[in-house]
Amino acid sequence: MIKVGIPRSLLYYSYFPLWRAFFTEMGAEVVVSPETNKAILDAGLRSALDETCLPVKLFFGHVLALTGSVDYLLVPRLISVEPKAYICPKFMGLPDMLRARIPNLPPLIDVAVDFSRGTGNWENVLSSMGRLLAGDRRLIRQACRSAQAAQSLFQEQLEKGWLLPEALNGAAGERGTERPAPPSPGSGRLNIALLGHDYNIYDEYISMNLIKRLRSMGARVATADLVSQAVIDEQAGTLPKKLFWTLGKKMIGAAFAFCDSGQFDGIIYVSSFGCGPESLVGELLARWVKRRRGIPFMLLTIDEHSGAAGLVTRLEAFTDMLLRREKG
Amino acid sequence: MELYLGIDIGSVSTNLVMLDPLGEPYLAPLYLRTQGQPIAALQRGLAIIRDQLGKGDLVCGVGTTGSARQLAGVLVGADVVKNEISAHAVAALRILPEARTVIEIGGQDSKIIILRDGIVVDFAMNTVCAAGTGSFLDQQAFRLNIPIDEFGALAGQACTPVRIAGRCTVFAESDMVHKQQMGHTLPDIVAGLCEAMVRNYLNNVGKSKDVAPPIVFQGGVAANQGMRAAFEKALQAEVVVPRYYNVMGAYGAALLARDQTQRRAGTGFRGWQVSTMPFQQRSFECKACPNACEVIEIKQEREVLARWGDRCGRWGVTGAEADQAVQQH
Structure with missing residues (x-):
């Protein structure tokens, strides 16, 4: 059986259900790299160019964890997933960066994903991938259908309140199941909106267990995944100038929706050091959140240093502040 | 008592x-x-x-x-x-209950705390870079051969503080050397350095914060009159340095x-x-998973008081249970 490796990194967190269903249906075995650990991060840091950001370095680590044990490596050249908006330019260059830096790379499935002109779609992309694996037309068509069904189920689960890792690991169950209601907020409990790239906030290693830590401090955590694409587009559309970063738009749209809901005590924004789009999006967010509604906002920058002390100090001070505001 | x-x-x-x-x-x-x-x-x-x-x-x-x-x-x-x-x-509010801004600059870090009606409503801490904190002032005072306690008073004698690039201490230092070789006086350079550090602080830590008086300035660097004067000049407001500024x-x-x-x-x-109790501290690398966490252990004689540093919490036990775990390890 052909083994297709998928690095547990970057857009794995957005498209894994699509890719897994497609390749499984095509008769391949899908192999995912292990969850991030020190060895994976170190390997990535050694291998990637210093100029890139932490998530890209980590991606290198996940690729290295798969090389040697898979026949193909799925690294789509992600340019754009919607008209007139783009994914980060570093994503676009991933296949080239890998080829330049890693010897003995398995063959890459690096089909370009570019829907910016409103023409391409996932079906075309998946079909090209299928042809690389030399599948026949009927099988490819069928695999495309299963893939898209899996992805829309995933989206549905997220909007129903399942957290992304739960939806990915199958805890969310079959279509249509509602997430069991979260425990009711007792006195002094906080509602915190956590914004940041999925590949940062859901990677327990580089986010230093941020979500768990917030929960243990008595906070209920909501992320941008709860907000539907329509609401995100509508909310982000209220900016005076159209934002052309897909991932940045998601965060701004979600932040505005959270502000308007009036249900949140604070917003935490996680940014990775060296991220170009985020250096602008973070600043936009901080200013607009303040202008629209004075919800406390905190920016957390994550980088290679693993010491959690700085993070804990900030989280403690932030939750302390929110609790005191509530009382006062 | x-x-x-x-x-x-x-x-x-x-x-x-x-x-x-x-x-x-x-x-x-x-x-x-x-x-x-x-x-x-x-x-x-x-x-x-x-x-x-x-x-x-x-x-x-x-x-x-x-x-x-x-x-x-x-x-x-x-x-x-x-x-x-x-x-x-809490300490700033005790000294000045109506305080609305706290500037704190210590040895390696700096913070801003925004208070309204006695409650913290916003704060920020410096990120990875320690530029513009006490250690840098210490280092420059040493380089100019001025005792750190006299550094601030020297700034007070300045007539026209020179402009120094304060964004990064590496640039600030070369800029200072340059200005000094051009013939600027020491007080002007020292005052210029204080102004550059204040600019840097307000642009980084104080970025998009509502810095409103009354302002309390604390932390070790508050001893420096030059820094206090530079803050007052930049913010156009009185800056209060509490009596116990360095132990707040x-x-x-x-x-x-x-x-x-x-x-x-x-x-x-x-x-x-x-x-007087003898405490032993040691650290070891956990081998249970590829994360290889560095676990720190504090012992008093044979009793383990605490352990931390592990991501998963497996070492977060104390007492006899922990001792056993270590022996097995």
Whole structure:
């Protein structure tokens, strides 16, 4: 059986259900790299160019964890997933960066994903991938259908309140199941909106267990995944100038929706050091959140240093502040 | 008398403040150098305080803060272990209840705390870069061969402070050398450096914060009159430096300990013998998974007081159970 490796990194967190269903249906075995650990991060840091950001370095680590044990490596050249908006330019260059830096790379499935002109779609992309694996037309068509069904189920689960890792690991169950209601907020409990790239906030290693830590401090955590694409587009559309970063738009749209809901005590924004789009999006967010509604906002920058002390100090001070505001 | 002890162990200094039940300092606050050995510094401080106490003096509450607050908390048996932001805010509000901004610059970090009606409503800390903190001033004073205590007064003699690039200390230093070789006077350069550091602080830590008076300036760097004057010039407002500016974290921790123990009677303070107890600290690399966490272990004789540093929590046990785990390990 052909083994297709998928690095547990970057857009794995957005498209894994699509890719897994497609390749499984095509008769391949899908192999995912292990969850991030020190060895994976170190390997990535050694291998990637210093100029890139932490998530890209980590991606290198996940690729290295798969090389040697898979026949193909799925690294789509992600340019754009919607008209007139783009994914980060570093994503676009991933296949080239890998080829330049890693010897003995398995063959890459690096089909370009570019829907910016409103023409391409996932079906075309998946079909090209299928042809690389030399599948026949009927099988490819069928695999495309299963893939898209899996992805829309995933989206549905997220909007129903399942957290992304739960939806990915199958805890969310079959279509249509509602997430069991979260425990009711007792006195002094906080509602915190956590914004940041999925590949940062859901990677327990580089986010230093941020979500768990917030929960243990008595906070209920909501992320941008709860907000539907329509609401995100509508909310982000209220900016005076159209934002052309897909991932940045998601965060701004979600932040505005959270502000308007009036249900949140604070917003935490996680940014990775060296991220170009985020250096602008973070600043936009901080200013607009303040202008629209004075919800406390905190920016957390994550980088290679693993010491959690700085993070804990900030989280403690932030939750302390929110609790005191509530009382006062 | 009933007393409350506040301990702040930071990267540069270890501070201890003893308060009476009214929240006033009972003994002269202690400001000691940590010198990379937080346990030794803490024990030294405790011994100094113990020797000054009278017969009827009793510690009724202990609070710790600073980057080694967890460590200090375990060693002394703290009732409150609080982050620096909250501790500094509590202390500033005690000194100036109407304060609306707290500027805190220490050895390695700087913070801004925005207060409204006595509540923290916003704050920021410097990120990875320690540019514009006390260590840099120390280093420049040394380079110019001026004792650090005279550095600030020198800035006061300036006629026309020169403009120095303050964004990065590496650039600031080469800029200072350049200006000095051009013939600018030392006071003008020192005053220029203070202004550059203030600019840098306001652009980074103070970015998009509502800095409103009354303003309290605390932390070790507040001793520098040049910095205070530069802040007043940049903000066009009076900047208040409290009397105990350099031990405000410990002061806040003591106040928090007092509030906590007055509400819930009884303290976990382990007594003055802590100052002479032999503690062993060691670290080891956990081999249970590829994360290879560096676990720190604090022992008192054979008893494990605490362990931390592990991501998964497997080492977060104490007592006999932990000893067994280590032996098996």
